Amino acid sequence: MTSPAGPPGTPPHAVPPDTSTLAFVESPVQLLNVLEWAYVAPGLDASSVTVVVLSPTDPMSRGQLRRMAEYARQTGMALRWEEARGGSAAPLHTVRALAPLLRAARRVVIGDPFSRYVQLLLTLTRARDLVVVDDGTATMEFVDLLVRGQPLVRWHRGGRSGPRDLAFAPFSSSARRRLTPGEGRRVELFTCMPIEGAPAGITVATHSFAWTRTSFGPPAVGLGADLVGTSLVETGVVDEDKYVEAVRSLATSHGANRYFAHRRENTTKLHRLAVETGLQIVRPDLPLELIARRGPVGRTVLSFPSTVVHTLPLALSGTGVRVAVCDIDPAWLTATASPRAQGFLTGVTSTARDVQRVRREGAAG
Template identity: 75%
Template sequence: MNAASAPATLAFVESPVQLLNVLEWAHTKTHDITVVVLSPTDPMTRGQLRRMAELARGDGMRVRWEEARGGPGAPFQTIGGLASALRRAERIVIGDPFSRYVQLLLTITSARDLVVVDDGTATMEFISQLARGERLVRWHRRGGRPGARDILFAPVSAAARRRLTPSATRTVEVFTSMPVDTAPGVTVTANDFAWTRARFGPPRITGGADLVGTSLVETGVVDADQYVAAVIALARAHGATRYFAHRRESTHKLHRLAVETGLEIVRPELPLELIARRGPIGRTILSFPSTVVHTLPLALAGTDVKVAVCDIDPDWLTAHASPRAQGFLAGVTGTARDVHRLQSLPAT
């Protein structure tokens, strides 16, 4: 990508869901878009990203795959190779404003238009923090003083936050399916998954239920034993037969779930919104508080599939969970539309 061929819109994604939401954002637009994949190292995420990249190319987008974490020198090589395009792009689209990689890229660009597409429930926290002028911190990070790395990176993070704040010379749009607060000057555009519904389905609906996994154990929020017990109880109560693994769930935990629950563990090759829309899918989809309780009802609009969400009991939280965790997770469930709430679990 040289200066002469710099696209009008440059999109940076680090997850399959971010790339899906770039496709959703671009669905009704005619922008000249190049998607830059800042590839992670996790094999499952990489696999899903490659499949999503194929879909993006099929929709006429240019996709540039960067091994952005391929070794100590990879970030410098990636940023150096993108610097010219960053300076020339008229619009920057990002999926994760909390990403240090993305924050560093934002300090280089002089684009007049910035767009943040959903990366899940974190979007809710991003808008709130932006409105309050706070530093950008993921909701599941433990409270208290910032660490040494946070302090070193603070000037870059502060500069990125300023770039993400609307001004007389810069517009900021948030494209989201999540219920978000408003921030001064920020344009919020609803994502109703029109691209997904036009591209796939409607799905064949099977009997019974499917269960959606979460990475709350991996992020240190929920105790592993409590989580396994909750999955067992949900599966028994609702006749679930399949467990759709989150891409960040550990192999060890998934093996334990398979042994102790008898569920078929499915590692999706695409984001769950596309898997569900393509089908086959259970008549009931069971989930803990997560992005899918907001996105699946939109992706499955017009079908007979019911989405049910089970609240996180405070007793399931680990001693290391952020003080904000319980309130945030309750808010994810409480603001979800068109879902059935499961207030309690039967005893195992």
């Protein structure tokens, strides 16, 4: 397989590795953040890291993961691709295949503590060194739930539970205990998110996108604006009609020409956006932080509340690009949206550093 262009940028380490590290990722952003963590981790040799990709089913995520896997290989990491969702027998096969690796690992790195797959796998490991790398704004929710001792369930599910949730509850509780420091167990949180009041004993390490800035760019910066898409419609939080109108309004007000689609946005909605807003729809083949750093990129990047309002200012540091965020109007929320939705989305925006706020001009509501 041909490696993608661009240097991987991995630094030398004076201290040889003395641990075996196993990392579990389910999205391209999680794999990017494993690369970022390995780049700055003291004394770590990337060749001691084995990355297990618990492959998702959607084509966009799979394509981006394959591109990111090539960068990981270039740093010396070993890659193991598991078709973890490839049929009813796949989960059992995956767990059985990974059990020996889990028992041997001294350090386990995870990208999504909310993942049922990851929670199940954590019950099989004897590792005393656990690292949680960023999975976007979910990191903030993870810390909050850990502090309050509540189940590790994503905010947009709104506390809803069914028979599967009840059956899985013991594994979720076990995972939460393992992700709490104690009994000789070290837990590190590698994050660029604003974290306040992390549980006692958790080591918080700063994530500044050093690998990304070393490996890509600086980008060519244009005069116009780019708009970043969100999957809030797909997750049932925001009404599609109001979202399309909000995008149209922002594009008109700020002279945006391109719309960078989230990897989970469906093609029907994207086609509608193209027709009704005139925006060029771009489906990135890498996480947006790398796309923007590689360039070209607009002088202004517009976003709704999402992970990128925290990550892009770091990835684009020193380039002169302005990141701006438009809040979600409460009137855009669906009738079935979680009661926690507005508060969480407002918190995403209010805690973002080095971003500007833009008005919700002309949006439906």
